[in-house]
Amino acid sequence: MQIIVQIGIFFLICLAGEFLSALLPIPVPGSILAMLLLFVCLLLKWIRPEHIEKKSDFLLGNMAFFFIPAGVGIVEQLPLLLVNLGPLAVICVVTTVLTFAASSGTVRLVLWLQNRKGGGSDE
Amino acid sequence: MSEIFQTITSSPMFGVSLCIVTFAAGVALNKKLRSPIVNPLLIAIGLTIALLEVFHIPLENFDEGGDFISMFLGPATAALALSIYRQLELLRKNFLPILLGCLAGCVTSMGSVFLLCRLFGLDDALTASLLPKSVTTPIAMEISEQAGGIVPITVAMVVITGILGAVAAPLLIRVFRVKNPIAAGVGLGAASHAVGTSKALELGEVQGAMSGISLSISGILTVLISLFLPR
Numbered sequence: 001m002q003i004i005v006q007i008g009i010f011f012l013i014c015l016a017g018e019f020l021s022a023l024l025p026i027p028v029p030g031s032i033l034a035m036l037l038l039f040v041c042l043l044l045k046w047i048r049p050e051h052i053e054k055k056s057d058f059l060l061g062n063m064a065f066f067f068i069p070a071g072v073g074i075v076e077q078l079p080l081l082l083v084n085l086g087p088l089a090v091i092c093v094v095t096t097v098l099t100f101a102a103s104s105g106t107v108r109l110v111l112w113l114q115n116r117k118g119g120g121s122d123e
Numbered sequence: 124m125s126e127i128f129q130t131i132t133s134s135p136m137f138g139v140s141l142c143i144v145t146f147a148a149g150v151a152l153n154k155k156l157r158s159p160i161v162n163p164l165l166i167a168i169g170l171t172i173a174l175l176e177v178f179h180i181p182l183e184n185f186d187e188g189g190d191f192i193s194m195f196l197g198p199a200t201a202a203l204a205l206s207i208y209r210q211l212e213l214l215r216k217n218f219l220p221i222l223l224g225c226l227a228g229c230v231t232s233m234g235s236v237f238l239l240c241r242l243f244g245l246d247d248a249l250t251a252s253l254l255p256k257s258v259t260t261p262i263a264m265e266i267s268e269q270a271g272g273i274v275p276i277t278v279a280m281v282v283i284t285g286i287l288g289a290v291a292a293p294l295l296i297r298v299f300r301v302k303n304p305i306a307a308g309v310g311l312g313a314a315s316h317a318v319g320t321s322k323a324l325e326l327g328e329v330q331g332a333m334s335g336i337s338l339s340i341s342g343i344l345t346v347l348i349s350l351f352l353p354r
Contacts, residue, residue, distance in 0.1 A: 010198040029261035031200035038204035056202035063321035064164040066196050068142045069189030071168035074279040087243035095235045096287050096314050099257055103228030104301045104310030110220035
């Protein structure tokens with residue numbers, strides 16, 4: 001029963017996210033809004049971690065699994081992908097490496113600057 | 124015989140079972156070989172596609188069960204709220220570095236995609252499909268559609284980018300010497316959204332939470348940036 005209640009909480013929050021997404025004038029996906037909603041509910045203590053722990057640890061622990069069907073869907077776009085295989089492969093690899101380097105580098109830089117200004121604690 | 128085959132493969136149970144079996148095979152192989160290249164998700168996708176092709180099973184049949192699994196992507200994204208909540212102190216203390224890191228990631232991703240697309244002479248529709256490729260699938264689909272992109276191409280590139288980030292994560296962390304778990308998590312979330320986050324969760328609780336925060340902030344920032352794109 002406990003797990004059914006937890007699944008219910010998740011589905012209701014996702015539905016609320018879809019509802020908000022339809023209301024908003026800018027295209028923000030329902031799942032992101034559902035995450036923000038759940039986060040706010042946790043902050044306000046309307047929902048406590050133990051209310052949703054089992055279901056969320058199941059979802060988080062198996063996250064990769066839920067992407068399999070989306071990945072398999074690539075098969076339908078194979079012709080268009082194959083025609084542009086070279087450029088697409090280069091774009092994918094280069095931009096992913098650059099993005100990782102830029103964002104993790106910025107985090108480290110800002111942390112370093114803050115530590116220097118604040119008299120330096122641990123990194 | 125072929126009629127029975129058709130009935131079986133078009134049952135939702137078929138797609139779900141196929142995913143579970145191929146994913147289990149991927150996890151087992153990953154445990155045995157202990158190499159980041161042997162990514163369970165990558166193996167599961169490859170094996171599933173291969174089996175569908177070999178046995179001439181239409182994608183629609185697989186999707187009866189596949190759609191059921193995809194339905195959990197929404198709740199799985201929402202569940203990241205709990206992992207962020209568990210790291211609330213860390214988020215409060217490091218809000219500025221995280222926010223700026225995500226912003227740098229979004230701008231770099233969209234900027235470098237745009238420049239490379241121009242360099243390779245790809246057309247506007249393809250460029251629009253690739254621009255949001257570093258953010259999570261539901262956001263990327265919306266942005267691509269608004270900008271006149273080809274949505275299935277966007278989905279394919281988002282998934283490929285995510286898998287690439289997840290597979291390359293240990294290598295990227297070593298090459299760029301990212302010892303700080305916050306920086307590693309934010310980088311993975313910004314570069315390879317939820318698939319990268321699934322890998323970050325394996326690296327550690329802090330990395331996972333930071334990656335979850337990063338994928339959501341990056342997603343929202345990318346939506347905001349794309350509002351200002353010419354169309």
